[in-house]
Amino acid sequence: MTNSIKIAFRNTLRNKRRTLLSVLAIAIGGVASLLLGAFVSSIYYGIQTGISKDSGHLHIHKNGFFKYGIAKVGQYDMANYLDIIQEIKNSDTKDEISVVTPTLSIAGIVSNSYRGTSQTFMGIGLVADDQKKMQEWDGFGLNLKIQDIPFDVINDKKGLMGKGLAINLGMCEELGLDGCLKSEKNSTQEVDPEISSFAIDISSLDKSVVDIMVAPAQGAPNISSLAIAKVWQSRQKTVDDRFIAMPLEVAQSLFYGSDYKKVNTVTVQLKDVQKTGQIKQNLQKLFEIKGWNLEIITLSEFAPQFKKVLSMFGFIFIFVSLIIAVIVLFTVSNTMTMSVMERYKEIGTLRSMGLRRWGVKKYFIIEGAIIGVFGATLGVTIAYIIATTINNSGLTWSPPSGSDEQLLILQLTQNPMLIITVWVLLVTASVISSFLPAKKASNMPIIDALRYN
Amino acid sequence: MLETVANIQKVCKSYYLGKVEIKALKQVSLQVPSGSFTFIVGKSGSGKSTLLNLLGAIDIPTSGYIEINGVKLSGLNDNSLSDFRGESIGHIFQNFNLIPVLNLYENIEYPLLLQNIPKKERKFTVNEFIEATGLSGLEKHLPSELSGGQMQRVAIARALVKKPSIVLADEPTANLDSVTGGEIISLMLDMKKQYRTAFVFSTHDKEILKEADDIYTLVDGTMEDSYDK
Numbered sequence: 001m002t003n004s005i006k007i008a009f010r011n012t013l014r015n016k017r018r019t020l021l022s023v024l025a026i027a028i029g030g031v032a033s034l035l036l037g038a039f040v041s042s043i044y045y046g047i048q049t050g051i052s053k054d055s056g057h058l059h060i061h062k063n064g065f066f067k068y069g070i071a072k073v074g075q076y077d078m079a080n081y082l083d084i085i086q087e088i089k090n091s092d093t094k095d096e097i098s099v100v101t102p103t104l105s106i107a108g109i110v111s112n113s114y115r116g117t118s119q120t121f122m123g124i125g126l127v128a129d130d131q132k133k134m135q136e137w138d139g140f141g142l143n144l145k146i147q148d149i150p151f152d153v154i155n156d157k158k159g160l161m162g163k164g165l166a167i168n169l170g171m172c173e174e175l176g177l178d179g180c181l182k183s184e185k186n187s188t189q190e191v192d193p194e195i196s197s198f199a200i201d202i203s204s205l206d207k208s209v210v211d212i213m214v215a216p217a218q219g220a221p222n223i224s225s226l227a228i229a230k231v232w233q234s235r236q237k238t239v240d241d242r243f244i245a246m247p248l249e250v251a252q253s254l255f256y257g258s259d260y261k262k263v264n265t266v267t268v269q270l271k272d273v274q275k276t277g278q279i280k281q282n283l284q285k286l287f288e289i290k291g292w293n294l295e296i297i298t299l300s301e302f303a304p305q306f307k308k309v310l311s312m313f314g315f316i317f318i319f320v321s322l323i324i325a326v327i328v329l330f331t332v333s334n335t336m337t338m339s340v341m342e343r344y345k346e347i348g349t350l351r352s353m354g355l356r357r358w359g360v361k362k363y364f365i366i367e368g369a370i371i372g373v374f375g376a377t378l379g380v381t382i383a384y385i386i387a388t389t390i391n392n393s394g395l396t397w398s399p400p401s402g403s404d405e406q407l408l409i410l411q412l413t414q415n416p417m418l419i420i421t422v423w424v425l426l427v428t429a430s431v432i433s434s435f436l437p438a439k440k441a442s443n444m445p446i447i448d449a450l451r452y453n
Numbered sequence: 454m455l456e457t458v459a460n461i462q463k464v465c466k467s468y469y470l471g472k473v474e475i476k477a478l479k480q481v482s483l484q485v486p487s488g489s490f491t492f493i494v495g496k497s498g499s500g501k502s503t504l505l506n507l508l509g510a511i512d513i514p515t516s517g518y519i520e521i522n523g524v525k526l527s528g529l530n531d532n533s534l535s536d537f538r539g540e541s542i543g544h545i546f547q548n549f550n551l552i553p554v555l556n557l558y559e560n561i562e563y564p565l566l567l568q569n570i571p572k573k574e575r576k577f578t579v580n581e582f583i584e585a586t587g588l589s590g591l592e593k594h595l596p597s598e599l600s601g602g603q604m605q606r607v608a609i610a611r612a613l614v615k616k617p618s619i620v621l622a623d624e625p626t627a628n629l630d631s632v633t634g635g636e637i638i639s640l641m642l643d644m645k646k647q648y649r650t651a652f653v654f655s656t657h658d659k660e661i662l663k664e665a666d667d668i669y670t671l672v673d674g675t676m677e678d679s680y681d682k
Contacts, residue, residue, distance in 0.1 A: 010555075345550065349544075353567060354535050354537075
């Protein structure tokens with residue numbers, strides 16, 4: 001075998017330019033495949049990191065909430081959420097868990113009395129310290145520079161508003177924003193004279209305070225005031241135009257009134273996302289033992305766009321890789337065919353000396369493999385250099401599905417399976433493409449082969 | 454009585470050019486004794502090369518019987534024929550047909566590699582033939598760095614290194630000047646004596662016929678009985 005490799009290797013050097021072109025074709029194919037694969041990986045990990053930071057990996061609700069909760073929120077609240085959190089923190093899986101935190105999603109109308117503006121909103125009551133810790137999650141070691149969400153303000157019993165919502169409410173001046181429309185009338189002039197005696201002095205109001213009205217779990221709407229301390233811009237306009245984060249207690253008092261110790265979601269953020277399935281099972285067992293009728297929703301269920309985006313990019317990757325494989329197949333096949341044609345006489349000589357048909361095939365297949373190995377290895381090296389250069393260049397981009405702007409990090413070295421797969425694919429394509437010319441060479445009658453000059 | 458290495462009986466070989474049948478050999482019979490110098494002479498197109506190809510087991514007769522070293526060739530499949538060629542038959546070509554990517558030593562060594570001879574034994578045998586053919590000092594040279602005569606010496610060493618029963622040489626001196634051609638024939642005579650190998654030549658060169666033990670003449674694919682040296 002060593003001798004066959006030696007002879008095949010020397011044969012690859014007989015026509016250096018042709019071999020070089022084949023090696024380069026494979027290398028370029030490899031570079032394209034690897035960089036695309038690394039980019040897709042970057043999207044995969046980028047989106048997953050973004051979702052993990054914002055929403056965690058497991059959402060625990062009262063059974064049925066995920067499917068029907070949007071219409072019947074009050075029926076699916078969890079009064080014992082503190083017990084649930086405590087049990088999770090004491091469970092066997094506690095070392096696998098990064099954060100367990102309660103949240104309460106609410107919706108209603110927000111108005112700014114000073115500006116005389118109002119808007120529907122989607123709000124979330126949360127524990128700021130837990131959310132801050134969640135934002136530190138970096139399970140894939142990406143070190144992404146995702147825009148900080150200023151949760152600190154929530155610890156001061158204030159609210160955080162989407163930039164789009166703040167602009168629509170005309171709160172530019174107090175929140176230091178640009179882009180608000182100038183109101184045509186002063187809101188004080190809109191007060192009906194008949195009720196002017198009941199009107200309050202608008203000028204005395206804090207401009208940054210908004211009134212939030214929520215249809216509660218039971219009874220008449222609740223209204224509460226909330227000072228908005230900061231805005232935060234989400235990449236998703238639909239979120240940006242509706243979002244308010246507030247202290248959990250504020251949301252609870254709005255939604256449940258005096259009976260406010262309830263939430264509809266307990267969010268669990270894991271240290272290792274790969275263990276989602278295992279931890280979900282463990283928690284399900286725990287809840288069964290406790291007799292709690294709870295459901296656990298995983299990231300791929302509560303963020304279905306994640307899978308869709310990934311399958312799209314995965315398909316693009318496979319499609320491009322197949323095209324590259326076909327190009328490699330034809331390029332190497334062409335090289336090997338030329339090589340066979342130039343060596344008919346040599347093939348005849350070797351056969352006359354006693355080399356079997358398989359022996360002839362073996363030489364050409366090994367040649368194809370050598371070209372493939374060199375091309376694929378060169379491709380990996382070039383891709384590594386390009387990926388490293390891009391990763392150190394500080395370029396930023398926004399992944400699809402509304403994630404925040406982040407550094408463009410091509411996940412190449414972090415993804416050894418991608419490198420191995422592309423390398424093996426290229427070498428295999430090269431070997432396959434040398435098989436037909438090799439077969440032709442080995443099947444040639446010896447006397448015909450010897451006649452060629 | 455000398456042992457017979459090759460026995461050909463009533464061999465015919467036909468080719469087709471389109472639908473036209475070309476009868477290259479017609480009922481040819483011959484016997485090659487062990488350790489002999491046998492010459493096949495004839496004009497171009499007389500069937501010399503075809504006969505050598507059949508003797509060398511690189512072509513199959515249309516009809517007739519060929520036995521080399523006691524083995525009936527028609528009973529062998531392709532792999533067995535390859536192995537048989539590797540063990541029992543040496544080829545020397547008019548254009549030397551050395552493997553261009555192998556140096557002199559490796560070209561001579563190659564037939565032994567095909568027979569899986571151990572490295573130590575290979576080295577000893579190859580060096581023996583390099584010395585016998587006067588090629589010492591040129592071991593690392595590629596064929597492109599050798600003269601015609603040197604290349605033919607390598608081809609002879611390569612054909613003989615596995616110590617075959619029979620060596621077939623298709624016009625081995627045709628591409629050499631007369632002096633070098635004479636040296637090559639002389640070398641083959643030495644080899645014949647040393648290794649008791651039978652040589653079968655096809656040639657136009659009347660000068661070398663004086664060394665022949667047997668001479669067969671082919672005329673239009675038919676064997677004539679005698680040749681006047």
